[in-house]
Amino acid sequence: MSFAPKLIALDIDGTLLVPLPDTGHSAEDVTPAVREAVDRAVDAGCHIVLASGRAPLSMSWVLERLDLPRNGGQSLTVASNGAVTFSFPPMEVLSEVTFDAREAVRTVMEHVPEAAVAVEEHGVGYRVNRHFPEGELDGEMILTPVEELIASEVSRVIIRDPESTSEDFVTLAKKLGLQGTNYFIGWTAWIDLAPEGVSKASGLAEVAARLGVDQSDVLAIGDGRNDIEMLEWAGRGVAMGQAPTEVKAIADAVTGAVEEDGAAVEINRWF
Numbered sequence: 001m002s003f004a005p006k007l008i009a010l011d012i013d014g015t016l017l018v019p020l021p022d023t024g025h026s027a028e029d030v031t032p033a034v035r036e037a038v039d040r041a042v043d044a045g046c047h048i049v050l051a052s053g054r055a056p057l058s059m060s061w062v063l064e065r066l067d068l069p070r071n072g073g074q075s076l077t078v079a080s081n082g083a084v085t086f087s088f089p090p091m092e093v094l095s096e097v098t099f100d101a102r103e104a105v106r107t108v109m110e111h112v113p114e115a116a117v118a119v120e121e122h123g124v125g126y127r128v129n130r131h132f133p134e135g136e137l138d139g140e141m142i143l144t145p146v147e148e149l150i151a152s153e154v155s156r157v158i159i160r161d162p163e164s165t166s167e168d169f170v171t172l173a174k175k176l177g178l179q180g181t182n183y184f185i186g187w188t189a190w191i192d193l194a195p196e197g198v199s200k201a202s203g204l205a206e207v208a209a210r211l212g213v214d215q216s217d218v219l220a221i222g223d224g225r226n227d228i229e230m231l232e233w234a235g236r237g238v239a240m241g242q243a244p245t246e247v248k249a250i251a252d253a254v255t256g257a258v259e260e261d262g263a264a265v266e267i268n269r270w271f
Helices: 032-043 060-065 102-111 166-176 200-211 225-233 245-250 262-268
Strands: 007-010 047-050 075-079 084-088 092-096 116-121 125-128 140-143 157-160 181-185 190-195 218-222 236-239
Touching: 007 200, 032 047, 032 262, 047 075, 047 200, 075 200, 084 200, 102 157, 102 166, 102 190, 116 140, 166 181, 166 190, 181 225, 200 218, 200 225, 218 225, 218 262, 225 236, 225 245, 236 245
Parallel strands: 007 047, 007 218, 125 140, 218 236
Antiparallel strands: 075 084, 084 092, 116 125, 116 157, 157 190, 181 190
């Protein structure tokens, strides 16, 4: 119990925000218990860093719900599964790692030719080959042919097939190998393609260095497969109660489910 976090890295969907039972999309506010736990950590001088697969545009309002930053400062944030870091407010991209996604996208779409593909357009929304299911992407959707989407290097590509399952995509990704990229499978048939070697862990390491916080002093909490590297990297990595088995297996501890304010339970251990 000598561990005392100086930085708390928090996933958003399924960690801070509860999925709505009717749609599966996240609620638009944090619960009072989570907000109070975050307040105590901030009051104690702990840095709060959001780390998400979301684009910067759809993370800024979560910071506002948590009243972050405080006292005229700036929040440093890990977006796009670590490919982008930014400060807020105002929103300013601090770093962005890009890659050539053409081969990986073509390989996946040979197996799921009807899939929807999206590439982030910072501050606007996404360029997409077809519309995604309602509520899955924030911001504007700009219809663009796939070859044009991947004509230049990008920081992240989303491939979504409403007709498949997340297990289908796990199997497909393992089968294809997807050399030269990193990939993350979501709760649905959703795969994020990222630059090789990039994850929430790499983005968080950069932010922690900017803040002068050692890796051993970082507490990370998450629930998804895209949180695995971050939970392994942090001094203490905690999986949410509803996380997949493979996420719980690598975590230092497992807290309650998001519906049980599991993030607040963990933060309250220390503050």
